[in-house]
Amino acid sequence: MHSDHIIDMEAVRFAIDRLHQSRAPRDKPVTLQPEVALPAQFPDTGVGEQAALEALSDLALGQSAQLHHPGYFAHMDPPTATVTWLASLWQAATNQNVLHPDVGPAARELADVLIEWVKPFFSMSGGHLVPGATVANLTALWAARDLRGVRQVITSNRAHLSIRKAAHILGLKFVEIESASNHGLVLPADLDLTDAAVVLTAGTVTTGAVDNLTQAAGAAWVHVDAAWGGPLRFSERFADVLDGVESADSVGFSAHKWCFQPKGTAVVLFKDDKAAHEALSYGGGYLSAPNIGLLGSGPATALPFLASLLAWGRAGLAERVEHGMAQASQLVELVEDDARFELWGRPTTGVFVWRPRNVDLVALRVRMNQGWVAIVDVDGEAWLRCVPANLSADVRALFAQTTAALEQT
Numbered sequence: 181m182h183s184d185h186i187i188d189m190e191a192v193r194f195a196i197d198r199l200h201q202s203r204a205p206r207d208k209p210v211t212l213q214p215e216v217a218l219p220a221q222f223p224d225t226g227v228g229e230q231a232a233l234e235a236l237s238d239l240a241l242g243q244s245a246q247l248h249h250p251g252y253f254a255h256m257d258p259p260t261a262t263v264t265w266l267a268s269l270w271q272a273a274t275n276q277n278v279l280h281p282d283v284g285p286a287a288r289e290l291a292d293v294l295i296e297w298v299k300p301f302f303s304m305s306g307g308h309l310v311p312g313a314t315v316a317n318l319t320a321l322w323a324a325r326d327l328r329g330v331r332q333v334i335t336s337n338r339a340h341l342s343i344r345k346a347a348h349i350l351g352l353k354f355v356e357i358e359s360a361s362n363h364g365l366v367l368p369a370d371l372d373l374t375d376a377a378v379v380l381t382a383g384t385v386t387t388g389a390v391d392n393l394t395q396a397a398g399a400a401w402v403h404v405d406a407a408w409g410g411p412l413r414f415s416e417r418f419a420d421v422l423d424g425v426e427s428a429d430s431v432g433f434s435a436h437k438w439c440f441q442p443k444g445t446a447v448v449l450f451k452d453d454k455a456a457h458e459a460l461s462y463g464g465g466y467l468s469a470p471n472i473g474l475l476g477s478g479p480a481t482a483l484p485f486l487a488s489l490l491a492w493g494r495a496g497l498a499e500r501v502e503h504g505m506a507q508a509s510q511l512v513e514l515v516e517d518d519a520r521f522e523l524w525g526r527p528t529t530g531v532f533v534w535r536p537r538n539v540d541l542v543a544l545r546v547r548m549n550q551g552w553v554a555i556v557d558v559d560g561e562a563w564l565r566c567v568p569a570n571l572s573a574d575v576r577a578l579f580a581q582t583t584a585a586l587e588q589t
């Protein structure tokens with residue numbers, strides 16, 4: 181066997197040890213443009229495996245944003261659990277290809293199991309894994325165009341930019357409707373939807389708002405972009421936030437957001453998966469099974485996803501999502517009890533928009549040692565945005581850091 185394929189347990193221990201050491205929360209934020217001490221050009225001679233890992237470990241582990249840091253509450257990017265990244269290691273090491281049954285027999289089965297597990301929560305009949313909600317949205321609108329003759333995509337001006345991208349790629353007219361003040365889409369009653377795919381959002385990227393998901397019954401196709409909010413369906417307490425999703429023609433959600441998966445994991449589901457998959461299928465001389473959807477070769481992202489779901493069960497995933505909702509409620513209480521702060525609105529999907537009154541937020545954030553929040557533009561004004569994707573985030577500490585930074589002004 182070639183030495184590349186013999187597992188070097190010393191290198192494995194080294195890599196895991198370094199990862200383990202890098203987990204301790206840092207007391208200083210990382211710089212946004214770390215120095216990269218690597219050859220400027222592709223070196224002729226390699227340094228060997230262990231030396232390569234050593235050369236990269238400080239940068240890759242020491243200079244990565246600590247998504248599990250108690251102060252981290254800024255974006256839709258979760259830290260991953262041990263079971264998840266270990267299964268990802270198996271995925272990378274076995275490098276299966278879901279395109280071919282003979283290069284990914286188990287991987288294909290796992291993907292099917294995964295879809296079986298998640299589809300009932302959205303009342304869909306099937307679907308497939310995609311690398312992100314961007315691709316889920318494109319794939320759903322592709323099916324809409326080819327199955328129902330859709331000519332235009334109608335959505336709110338709060339929809340994610342991937343909807344505009346998809347309409348452009350598919351050659352469909354893109355119609356954006358100004359949302360209501362709560363950022364929900366309200367379709368005008370006289371709008372002709374007979375050749376339209378209406379895209380409703382369950383968790384807008386800026387404020388986490390959810391559109392009324394039952395308002396587009398007359399449309400040729402209804403797609404729900406539940407990139408962020410989708411996993412609320414796994415919680416008995418919060419499933420109703422997405423009431424109406426069951427009547428959509430398609431739904432997409434990103435597992436690499438609120439299902440705590442590594443990047444590249446998302447799902448697109450269809451009400452009629454047979455028709456959709458037929459419309460999205462290409463066969464070809466060298467393929468022993470039809471190639472469904474946008475990707476050719478595809479990774480076995482079902483493996484870490486299933487490993488996580490198997491480890492946690494539905495209740496465990498729900499508990500994690502509910503933890504995020506509780507973090508948001510805790511922040512609401514703190515903000516409402518302090519007259520120096522204001523809320524943009526009550527969070528519906530845990531995404532939380534707030535700010536101290538009359539303060540330069542950029543300067544404030546610089547003074548917030550180890551408190552990560554995003555600054556977003558909402559209707560021309562700057563607000564702080566928090567996203568509860570980090571189960572280790574300490575809301576009280578974050579609020580204390582914000583008030584401390586405020587007191588320094």
Ligand SMILES: Cc1ncc(COP(=O)(O)O)c(C=O)c1O
Nearest residue numbers: 312313314340383384385407434
């Ligand atoms: C509402 C919404 N749709 C789509 C996307 C794109 O998702 P992805 O980054 O998984 O492609 C996002 C990302 O934040 C989102 O918030």
